[in-house]
Amino acid sequence: MRILITGGGGFLGNAVANALVARGDTAVAFDTHFSLDGAPESDHHIRLGGDITDMAALAQVVRKHRPEVVIHCAAIVGVLSSIGSPINIVRINVEGSINVFEAMRLGDIKRCIHISSEEAYGEFRSHRMDESHPLEPVLPYGICKATVEQLGRTYRDLHGLEVINLRTSWVYGPGLPRDRIPRNMVLAALEGRALHIAHGAQSAIDHTYVDDWVTAVLAALDHAEHRYDVYNVSSGHSCTVKELAEIVTELVPGAEISVGPGMYRHGNQIELVRKGALDISRADAELGWKPRFDIRSGLAAYIKALREAKTQN
Numbered sequence: 226m227r228i229l230i231t232g233g234g235g236f237l238g239n240a241v242a243n244a245l246v247a248r249g250d251t252a253v254a255f256d257t258h259f260s261l262d263g264a265p266e267s268d269h270h271i272r273l274g275g276d277i278t279d280m281a282a283l284a285q286v287v288r289k290h291r292p293e294v295v296i297h298c299a300a301i302v303g304v305l306s307s308i309g310s311p312i313n314i315v316r317i318n319v320e321g322s323i324n325v326f327e328a329m330r331l332g333d334i335k336r337c338i339h340i341s342s343e344e345a346y347g348e349f350r351s352h353r354m355d356e357s358h359p360l361e362p363v364l365p366y367g368i369c370k371a372t373v374e375q376l377g378r379t380y381r382d383l384h385g386l387e388v389i390n391l392r393t394s395w396v397y398g399p400g401l402p403r404d405r406i407p408r409n410m411v412l413a414a415l416e417g418r419a420l421h422i423a424h425g426a427q428s429a430i431d432h433t434y435v436d437d438w439v440t441a442v443l444a445a446l447d448h449a450e451h452r453y454d455v456y457n458v459s460s461g462h463s464c465t466v467k468e469l470a471e472i473v474t475e476l477v478p479g480a481e482i483s484v485g486p487g488m489y490r491h492g493n494q495i496e497l498v499r500k501g502a503l504d505i506s507r508a509d510a511e512l513g514w515k516p517r518f519d520i521r522s523g524l525a526a527y528i529k530a531l532r533e534a535k536t537q538n
């Protein structure tokens with residue numbers, strides 16, 4: 226298959242592009258990042274600089290490279306960035322997604338795997354929740370994700386597109402580029418730095434290891450007939466920030482990580498809504514997908530990968 230991956234230069238887009246190439250598919254990665262990098266290309270992993278807000282550029286890529294499906298990862302990511310510049314996030318995450326759907330319509334591409342987020346749910350109403358939970362996003366990032374999901378349904382009804390939404394929890398693992406609790410803890414532990422997270426002991430979060438996220442995308446991509454257009458993707462279990470600190474301390478003896486009371490705050494400012502675990506039984510029943518990593522084995526794999534990368538450098 227030839228697959229267009231928007232945001233294919235990012236943490237998740239690059240991980241899935243590598244997995245597709247490894248199994249013999251051709252990944253056409255499209256990302257603003259590449260125009261700066263001038264990244265090298267191979268026959269099966271094409272890297273193109275471009276912006277999803279540029280409809281002409283997207284249409285040209287589709288015309289030239291003839292992808293059969295799209296994995297839509299390009300976005301401004303994160304709750305804090307969305308608060309800092311709501312106009313920008315709407316322009317890129319919503320307007321850019323409409324361009325992606327339009328380019329698909331014009332290029333006669335039917336299926337899109339859209340990487341949505343658990344942020345589309347807003348505050349969790351129970352400790353574990355499935356895909357029927359109401360969408361009540363509270364911040365621009367989640368609002369944009371819910372909007373794009375709904376726009377995908379409009380394109381389904383009007384133009385026959387099939388937009389499959391993967392509501393993904395927080396992903397961690399090698400390559401994670403930004404401030405995230407598991408990354409901050411693991412890096413501090415490996416570098417022998419003490420880390421105190423001022424708030425968060427009570428915030429329960431479901432984290433997904435990057436390899437599991439990749440297999441979920443491939444399962445959704447390969448599934449012949451979807452009965453649903455939305456699946457939760459996560460480990461299926463939550464752990465509190467305090468528990469996370471305890472696991473990292475066990476895995477890296479001597480680590481000094483402490484967590485203050487209450488709910489976690491993004492950037493120490495914006496209190497996290499109440500979260501919990503995502504029910505992933507639909508992805509299991511429909512796609513035959515199960516995560517391989519729980520939080521302990523995922524953190525152990527992450528630590529191992531970082532140690533190996535350090536010895537190679």
Ligand SMILES: NC(=O)c1ccc[n+]([C@@H]2O[C@H](COP(=O)([O-])OP(=O)(O)OC[C@H]3O[C@@H](n4cnc5c(N)ncnc54)[C@H](O)[C@@H]3O)[C@@H](O)[C@H]2O)c1
Nearest residue numbers: 232234235236237256257276277298299300340393395396
């Ligand atoms: N990482 C997570 O924990 C997580 C969880 C849920 C959902 N998601 C979603 O998964 C997708 C990928 O996230 P990620 O963690 O890889 O983030 P990332 O920031 O590493 O990757 C996003 C990529 O999109 C590119 N991009 C941004 N604006 C663009 C534009 N206008 N045109 C083309 N490319 C553009 C960026 O350059 C970047 O390489 C996003 O849609 C994100 O919302 C991520």
